[in-house]
Amino acid sequence: MTITADFGRTYGYDDLPGLMGLMTGDEKHGPAATSTLDVLWVLYDRVLRVTPERRDDPARDRFLLSKGHGPMAYYAVLAAKGFVPVDWLPGFGSYDSPLGHHPDRVLVPGAEIASGSLGHGLPIAVGSALGLRAQGMDDPAVWVLIGDAELDEGSNHEAIAFAGPAGLERLHTVVVDNSSASHARPGGIAARFEAAGWSAVTVDGRDHEALYAAFTAPHPGRPHVVVARVEPKTA
């Protein structure tokens, strides 16, 4: 499925490399950017209930990009879905551009959080899930994307350990695992979440059907994590 954006032009998955190609200057974060591409596309194309028109709707789904380095795939998907104009992309990282090498929610339409410093998104997502629950909004889903190395940050472990026992059913985490952590987590990433009471699924992060099935798997009473494995960063 594609949607209409920018004067009737429609963009699909096949357009994303071209959109990413409009952004230059952050090549060192290329692997980080492309590792998230399929996860982002499947979420925005098929899972998240948010559109440019609904970006201030209190009942929208939230997507928090915590892994804020290498945001080219994120910007490409936001552009493809009409949140930001495609003609913003070539200015990527320049003084007058709203699109930095780390995103700023105040500048980027549709960005729920500013990120770049690792380990902030999941705690904020926990608070967002708590805040929606406290206001009786049990339907909106909160999604946060983190990287496998980002998972090293202790703040994430505070959030993981809290969210399971707190039963934050509307909280969802995607860990894009490109084997970039220097010290791999003993027992695997999913086990860390499962031990804290989360529902966990590990899938091929390039397989759109597998990702969709994992994203939409029921997880009553528990937060849900999808570990999306992609080729190693160094490959």
Add this chain to the structure above:
Amino acid sequence: METMRDRFAPVLSRMLDEDPRVAVVLAEIGKDGFREAMARHPDRVINVGIREQLLVGAAAGLALTGLRPVVHTFASFLVERPFEQVKLDLGHQDAGAVLVSAAASFDWPAGGYTHMSPGDVALIDTLDGWTVHVPGHPDEAESLLCRAVGAHDDKVYVRLSVQSNQRARVVDGRRFVTVREGRSGVVVAVGPLLDTVLAATEGLDVTVLYATTVRPFDTAGLRRATEAAGTDVVLVEPYLAGTSTAAAAEALSDVPHRVLGLGVGRRELRRYGTVEEHVAAHGLDAHSLRERIASFVGSAARVAAGV
């Protein structure tokens, strides 16, 4: 004697009942006072456990969904430990919260340096857009807490201490209060140090301003006071000495002036003991303050006052 912190849970419990936007976020510390409120509002009184990074990050998430989070723990764990969360999750996200600390600079000296935070206001002062309240009495704490929670989505830090003045003053959450007027210098007494400053300056011909809101700094109030009392300014603060020196200097940048910043010393004492012993060790007792203030404002103040 009732402390400022004794007011915190009752005041916030009432606000939780009255305002559906208010949420209280705790990290174990202070939870006993919220037992009843937690039963009434289980979704808006949140104890994240001993997790201070999550404490501040979760508060930001609550704010992003439209709630007004009030976050409480000891200053060391609220400002210093999760400082990057304060900077980014609140400041950079453009999200508001009320941070309410306890333990102050040395409220529990027997607890040692791990529970002291004389640098909290200086740290907050490196950030943009924060209001900082330093009440000097439980009644003022109650009033300033209400103002802080009611301040839309502002970022507000409220610093509660066991140190207190004998009586409360009327404070408006913005301006310094003129307590005494003189002609040979201005002494700004912050929060719980007012009584001591009044005792220290007895018989000196100086203006005494009382500050319970130090950020934004009441530039106009200080300037007005210097018109009659001259531009010798002494700041007496219950946290790190010199924390507001830059703000005072900026207020007087276009006129010749001198500023003396008194407060808690930077050097770690490695002492336990009592609050009074720490007050004395940092030269914040009335006798020490008098010596330092009088020698700074000079003989003019004493001669003019006939002492």
